Amino acid sequence: MTPAELSAALYALVAPIIVRRSGEASEGSAQQKAPQFEESDLVLERPKNREHGDWASNVAMKLAKPLGMNPRELATEIAAAASSIPGIAAAEVAGPGFINFRVDAAAAGQLAKAIVDAGEAYGHGHLYDGITINLEFVSANPTGPIHMGGVRWAAVGDSLARILAAEGGLVTREYYFNDHGSQIDRFARSLLAAYLGEPTPEDGYGGAYIADIAAQVVAVYDGDLTSLGRDEQQEVFRSIGVNLMFDEIKQKLHGFGVDFDVYFHEDSLHTSGAVDKAIAQLRDKGHVFEQDGATWLRTTDFGDDRDRVIIRSNGEPAYMAGDIGYYQNKRERGFEQNIIMLGADHHGYVGRMMAMTAAFGDTPNVNLQILIGQMVNLLKDGQPVRMSKRNGNIVTLDDLVDAVGVDAGRYALVRSSSDTSLDLDLDLLAKRSNDNPVYYVQYAHARTASVARNAAAAGVDRSEFAPELLTHETEAALLGALQEYPRIIAQAAELRQPHRVARFIEEIAGLYHRWYDNCRVIPQGEAPVETLHRTRLWLNDATGQTIRNGLGLLGVSAPERM
Structure with missing residues (x-):
C-alpha cells in the first residue's frame, strides 16, 4: 500500500465524518458549515x-477545533474506521491526537513488484505537468575556465532540471553567454598583451591559459596580424578568443555530464532591439522616468530599496537594461517559470529583479525565481587546495575532475544544500570506502546487481511473488523507505533542493545493506529454492531500481560492478 493509496482511503473515511460531526454540532443552533478539507x-x-x-x-x-471536538476523541473515531481499510493491520491513537497506522506485510510488500514494473518511471510525478520552465545556470563569463562556484551550479542545476522533468515540467536548460560589456574588453586586452609579450593589463586576466588562448587565436586567424593596427588586433582577439574560450567551457561541461538546450548571447539583446522593446513596455506601464539625464525604472513602487538606472546619462545601457530585455524575451518565448541560479555575491540583486518582475505585471517568485548558491572550497590533507597555475587565482572544474572524477565530483556538490558554503575533502572523495558517500550509494547498487547475477546462477528468478512473506523487520524498514521515494522527488522539485534525493538514496543504501546482512535471496548450501527467495529477489531488484533512478536524477552513474 502506497502513501497515496492510504491517503485516498483515509479521505474517503474522514469526509463523511466531517459532514456528520458538523451536523451534530449545529443541532439546536444556527447551521454550522463543514470545514473545508481536501485530500x-x-x-x-x-x-x-x-x-x-x-x-x-x-x-x-x-x-x-473547527468541529468543536476533542482531538483525541476524533482520532479514536477515525482510527476505528481506518482499521477496516484493506491492508491496514492496525490504527492506533497516540499523544494528543496523532494516529499511527501499521500496514500489513502483504500490502506493504506489493510495492516491490510495483517498483520493478514501473522501472525508470518509478518516482516520477505530475507536480509540473505541462508547465514550461526555463532554468538558467552556470552562465560563467567566457573570460576564463569555470571556477568552483560555477561548477557547483553545473551539478546542482543539471540535477534540478532532471528532477523538474521527472515531475512533468517542460524544462529548457539555458546558458546566458555574457559576451557584452567591460569584462570582454578586459579579456581581449589581456589576450593582445600576451600576444605582444606585454605585461597583463592592470585590470586584465592572468594565468597561463591567457597565453594558450592567444596562441590559438593566432593559429585560427586567417591573415597577417602584424599588418593591423592595435584596435583592429584587439577586435580579432575579442571575436576569436571569446569563441575559443566558450567552446572550451562547453566541452568541459559536456565532459561533466552537463549540456544546454539554449546558449543565449547577451549581445543579441542589444543588437536585436529586445532591450529597447522591453523598456518601452515598462514606460507604457508608467514605471520608467527620466532624471539627471539618465533613464530610471521606478522599482521602489515594487519593494526595492531604491530606483534603478537602466540607461546611463551617456546613453549607454546599464547592466539592468540587459536583465529587463532578457526576462521579457523569456516570457515572450512562453516560459511560465524562469529560474535563475546566481552566486552568493549576487544576493543584493534579488530585490531589484523581483521588483522588475512585478513592474511587468508578473508574479515575483513564481514567474521569476532566483536561487543563491554559496562558495565551494576544496581541501586536501586538511588544507585548502592551492590555486591552479594555468588558471591564475581560481580552482576550476578540471581541478575537481582530475582529483576525484565526474561521479564523485557531481555527487559531492549536489548532496549538500546549495545555500550553504561547502568544503569538499578530496582525500575522502577519492576513497573506496563507506566513508565516501558516493561510493557508499554506488556500492549498494552494485551489490543489488551482484545479488541478481548470483540469484540467476542459483536458479532463483521472479516467477513467484508472495509479498505477505516479507515480514522481517529489515524488510519492513526497507519497504517503508522505498514508498517515500516519490514524495522525496516531489519535495526536491518543489523546494528546488536536489540534495534531498542524494540524502534519501543514502538512507535507502543503509537500509539495503542491513537487509542484505539479515535476509537471504539465495538458498544456503543444498537447500531448495523457495517462494520466499523469489519474493526477496523482487525486493532486491526494486531497491536497485530505486537507487539507480535516484543516481540518474543526480547525473551520477549506477555501476553494476565495483
Whole structure:
C-alpha cells in the first residue's frame, strides 16, 4: 500500500465524518458549515521511531477545533474506521491526537513488484505537468575556465532540471553567454598583451591559459596580424578568443555530464532591439522616468530599496537594461517559470529583479525565481587546495575532475544544500570506502546487481511473488523507505533542493545493506529454492531500481560492478 493509496482511503473515511460531526454540532443552533478539507490536506509522515508504525497523521488535530471536538476523541473515531481499510493491520491513537497506522506485510510488500514494473518511471510525478520552465545556470563569463562556484551550479542545476522533468515540467536548460560589456574588453586586452609579450593589463586576466588562448587565436586567424593596427588586433582577439574560450567551457561541461538546450548571447539583446522593446513596455506601464539625464525604472513602487538606472546619462545601457530585455524575451518565448541560479555575491540583486518582475505585471517568485548558491572550497590533507597555475587565482572544474572524477565530483556538490558554503575533502572523495558517500550509494547498487547475477546462477528468478512473506523487520524498514521515494522527488522539485534525493538514496543504501546482512535471496548450501527467495529477489531488484533512478536524477552513474 502506497502513501497515496492510504491517503485516498483515509479521505474517503474522514469526509463523511466531517459532514456528520458538523451536523451534530449545529443541532439546536444556527447551521454550522463543514470545514473545508481536501485530500491534499491529509498529510502522512513516517514516524521517526518505526516501532510506532508505518505512517502517522495529525488529521484529527487539524479538524478537531473547527468541529468543536476533542482531538483525541476524533482520532479514536477515525482510527476505528481506518482499521477496516484493506491492508491496514492496525490504527492506533497516540499523544494528543496523532494516529499511527501499521500496514500489513502483504500490502506493504506489493510495492516491490510495483517498483520493478514501473522501472525508470518509478518516482516520477505530475507536480509540473505541462508547465514550461526555463532554468538558467552556470552562465560563467567566457573570460576564463569555470571556477568552483560555477561548477557547483553545473551539478546542482543539471540535477534540478532532471528532477523538474521527472515531475512533468517542460524544462529548457539555458546558458546566458555574457559576451557584452567591460569584462570582454578586459579579456581581449589581456589576450593582445600576451600576444605582444606585454605585461597583463592592470585590470586584465592572468594565468597561463591567457597565453594558450592567444596562441590559438593566432593559429585560427586567417591573415597577417602584424599588418593591423592595435584596435583592429584587439577586435580579432575579442571575436576569436571569446569563441575559443566558450567552446572550451562547453566541452568541459559536456565532459561533466552537463549540456544546454539554449546558449543565449547577451549581445543579441542589444543588437536585436529586445532591450529597447522591453523598456518601452515598462514606460507604457508608467514605471520608467527620466532624471539627471539618465533613464530610471521606478522599482521602489515594487519593494526595492531604491530606483534603478537602466540607461546611463551617456546613453549607454546599464547592466539592468540587459536583465529587463532578457526576462521579457523569456516570457515572450512562453516560459511560465524562469529560474535563475546566481552566486552568493549576487544576493543584493534579488530585490531589484523581483521588483522588475512585478513592474511587468508578473508574479515575483513564481514567474521569476532566483536561487543563491554559496562558495565551494576544496581541501586536501586538511588544507585548502592551492590555486591552479594555468588558471591564475581560481580552482576550476578540471581541478575537481582530475582529483576525484565526474561521479564523485557531481555527487559531492549536489548532496549538500546549495545555500550553504561547502568544503569538499578530496582525500575522502577519492576513497573506496563507506566513508565516501558516493561510493557508499554506488556500492549498494552494485551489490543489488551482484545479488541478481548470483540469484540467476542459483536458479532463483521472479516467477513467484508472495509479498505477505516479507515480514522481517529489515524488510519492513526497507519497504517503508522505498514508498517515500516519490514524495522525496516531489519535495526536491518543489523546494528546488536536489540534495534531498542524494540524502534519501543514502538512507535507502543503509537500509539495503542491513537487509542484505539479515535476509537471504539465495538458498544456503543444498537447500531448495523457495517462494520466499523469489519474493526477496523482487525486493532486491526494486531497491536497485530505486537507487539507480535516484543516481540518474543526480547525473551520477549506477555501476553494476565495483
